[in-house]
Amino acid sequence: MTLNLTTTAKTFGDGTKALLPTNLKVNTGEIVSLLGPSGCGKTTLLRIIAGLETPDPGGKIWFDSDDVTDLPVERRQVGMVFQSYALFPNMSVRANIGYGLKMKKLPKADIEARVSEVLEMCQLNDYAQRAITALSGGQRQRVALARAIAPRPRLLLLDEPLSALDAALRETLRDELAILLRKFNITAIFVTHDQNEAMAIADRVAVMSHGEIVQSGTPEELYRKPNSTFVASFVGSAMHLAGEINGSKLKLKGGEVSLPADGTGCEAFVRAENIQINKNGSLSGYVDTVTFLGTHYRVGISGVISEPITSIFSGNKVPKLGEKIRLTIETQSILLLPSKA
C-alpha cells in the first residue's frame, strides 16, 4: 500500500505547532523511519497516520487512492506497535494476537489458523497460552508486533518499539525486527530517536526537527550528504569545526585545514572517523580522554577548536593522556553545510 500525506499539520489546543504542514510519500513495501529528537513531532505524525490524532484542516491522508483523513481509527486497518506495547493484560498471548481478527468477526477456525501462522512467524509458539505478565520484554515486543500484524493491516506503524528494552537486548531485537518486517512484506513506518535503529531497520529515513521533515533519504545519503547542520550532527554526530575561512583554507585554533571546493554552505563539519592521529598532521591538540571500545579507541582531543573533538584510533601505539599529538583531516571528508537559518 502506498501512503501519501499532503500538507498535514497539527496544532494542539494550547497553540503548540506540533507538526508543520508536511508531505510524505511511502511506497508499497517500503520501511520508513521517522527519526528525530524528542518533541520533534515524529510521534504526532505517526498518530495522525494511525487516526489517533486529527490533523489541522487542509491536511489529507491517502491510503492508495482512498482518502482516509476522516476515517476513524478502528476502520483504517492500521497495525500499531506501541512504545509500552499496550498488550491486554486480561488476555493470553493467543487472545491478544487474535483480538484484531475477532473484531473483524472472522470465523473461529480462520482466527485460530491465522493466529497459529503469526505465532510461528514470530517464533512465539512456546508462549501461546502464557499470560502477558509471564513474558520477558523481548517476548512482549514480539507479541505486540504479532498482534498488530495478524489482521493483515494495510500499514504497520511502530512507535519507538525498542525503547522499552535494555541496551543489550535492544541490539539483538533491532536486527530481529528488521528481518521480521521484511518477512511480513508490509509498508511500515517506525518512529525512533535512535539513529542506529533507524539505519538498521529502515529503507529510508526521514529526519525530523521542530515539527518538520528536514531531510529524507537512504541511510547512506543522510550520512554522506546531509543537507543541514542539524542532520549532520544528529545522524552520525558530525562535529562543527568553528574557525575562520580564508579562501580555501580554514584556520582553527590548532592549525589549518584545506576545504573541499564543493559544498552547500560555509560551516565545516567532520566526523570522528575522518580525524586521524598522524605525526605529520597539520593540526595539533592534546589528548584528554582515551576510551577503549574493543575494535577501536575513542580519543577525546582538546586544543584543535575551542570545544573538544573526538577521533577514532585503531592503531597499536595508543596516545597517552595529556600527550601533544598531531592530526590530519582529509579535505574530502569535510562537509560544508549552510549555517542555521
Place this chain on the structure above:
Amino acid sequence: MTNRTFVLTCLTPLLIFSLAFLAFPLMRLFLASVEGDNGWAVYLDIIRKPRYINTLVLTVLVSLATTFAALAVSTTAGMFLVRNKFRGRNILLSILTLPLAFPGVVIGFLIILLGGRQGLINQITPGHVVFAYSVLGLFLGYLYFSIPRVLLTVMAAAEKLDPALEEAARTLGANPFRVVVDVILPGLMPSLIASGAIAFATAMGAFGTAFTLATNIDVIPMVIYTEFTLSANIAMAAALSIVLGIVTWILLLIARSLSGTTVAAGG
C-alpha cells in the same frame, strides 16, 4: 531481644485488638443468640417465619441493587471526570463526595424532602407521588451514600489505566463499546469489586437511613433494633446479627474470589 520475640511483641497489639473487639464480642453475641428460651431453634425461626426470612431477602436485594446501581453510575461519572478537565470539575467532585460527610439520618431526611408527602416530587407532579417510605426511597438513600465511596475508588483506578491500551484496541478494529467491554472494564474490575463490596456491606448494615425511611418496610438492621429494644428478644436480635454478618461475609467472599480470578486472568 531476638528477632523472633521482637516480631511477637509487634503482634501483641493486633492480638489484643482481635480478641477485645472481634473474638470476644462475636463469641458473646453468638452465645446470647442460643441462650434464649428456644435455644438453637432461634435460627430455625429466622428461616421459618416470613417476617424474618422476607426481611433478610429484601435487605440482600436492596443492597445488591444499590451496589450495582452505584457501580454503574460511579463508573461512568468517574471515567468522565478522569478523562475531562473542565472548569468547576473540583467543585463538582467535592459535591459528589459530600454524602460521605452526612450521617444516615440526614440522608433519610433528604429523601423525605425529595419524595415524602410534603416532598418536592409530590409538589411538582400532578397526582400523589410519594416514594420516600417505600423500597425505592430506601434504595435511593442507600445509593446516595454509596456513590461517593465507589466513585473515589473507581477514579483512582481509572487514572492508572494506560490510554495506549484503548488506542491499541481501536487500531485493532474495536468500536468504542468493545473498548469499554474488553479494555476499560477489565482494567477497572479489581477496584469495582473492592468498592462494590464496601457499598454492599454498608447497605446491608445501614441503620440511620432505614430508621428514618423504613416505616412500612423492614430491613434486617431495623428488625434487630425492634427485637432488641421493643420486644427485649435478645436471643433473636443476636441471632439476626449473626445471620446478617454471615450472609454479608459469604457474599463478600464470593466477590473476592471473583476478583481473584480476574486478577489471575489479568496476571
